[in-house]
Amino acid sequence: MSLIPMNTLVIVAHEDNTRLWVHKSIEDTVTTSPDYVINKGEYQILYFGGIGVSSDDQIYLISNKRVYGYQNMAGQNGSPAKQAMMLVNGINPLASNKIDGIYNIEDIASTKFEMSLKILTSTDAELILNGEDASVYSPLREEIIGREDFSWYYFDNNDLGSILPLGPDKRLTIESSGPVYGQYYGYNSVQGLAGYFFAYSDFDKDGITDADDLDDDNDGILDVWEGDTDTDGDGFLNRYDLDSDGDGCMTRRRQGIQTKTITAY
Structure with a gap:
């Protein structure tokens, strides 16, 4: 042995x-x-x-x-x-x-x-x-x-x-x-x-597990764009973080995105 x-x-x-x-x-x-x-x-x-x-x-x-x-x-x-x-x-x-x-x-x-x-x-x-x-x-x-x-x-x-x-x-x-x-x-x-x-998580509770969800936090920005970095160091990866840089402005607002619709700013 x-x-x-x-x-x-x-x-x-x-x-x-x-x-x-x-x-x-x-x-x-x-x-x-x-x-x-x-x-x-x-x-x-x-x-x-x-x-x-x-x-x-x-x-x-x-x-x-x-x-x-x-x-x-x-x-x-x-x-x-x-x-x-x-x-x-x-x-x-x-x-x-x-x-x-x-x-x-x-x-x-x-x-x-x-x-x-x-x-x-x-x-x-x-x-x-x-x-x-x-x-x-x-x-x-x-x-x-x-x-x-x-x-x-x-x-x-x-x-x-x-x-x-x-x-x-x-x-x-x-x-x-x-x-x-x-x-x-x-x-x-x-x-x-x-x-x-x-069990797989479903961060945005949309019925699609994060493993299959193209937008885990439902902020209108695809996960492939946000990536697995944690820009503001708050413990949430950008793909889960509604305010990725911690400046108090929601990421979807800063990017000109409202309910998954791109608008002109």
Whole structure:
């Protein structure tokens, strides 16, 4: 059995000169050199824990450009590795607060798995699982280092044994008072299983998810024009920001756009 840690994060760069900061706040990236720099197609393996980090159970990463993140997982300690791999989505403060109808994660293709569930949401959020207040299970909770407004909550296999039957066909619905993400992982003998769930956001509530919406904030300016920069540094990308430069004048007004109609100024 390999002594190399099997629970790792693999970050793949989409563009050259991609800078990576680990367990740093967004403010720290202004004055702190990146921990790693990788180019398009290159990857960096990150390990849980490390010098100056108080937790072995999380990795918080900030990058200056888009990246792909994959988590390798290997189930039960002290036994042959049960490898699983999943794509991990980045934190989006505008993400949905509900994930609905996750299939029975304990029973996959008629195979019973020993499962655990981690949920990422706002710190001290009101969390509801299949209609029941999650606090009755006294889940483990840990704030994200570098992003303390988010925390993960851990539910073990015994908790899931009580939570899943509350849903139809043991499906799982996760609701929160903040943006929410769900991650499950487990094993059966030498088999490993992992999955990651989140619901797409719809910022302007027009019934079209942001992934498919050409104008996420409905300001009349296409997202491809506004881009993924945050001009005024208020935490909202320009494609979500109705006042992209923070001057108090709505972007659509400044551009001469009224209800998606271009007018002469």
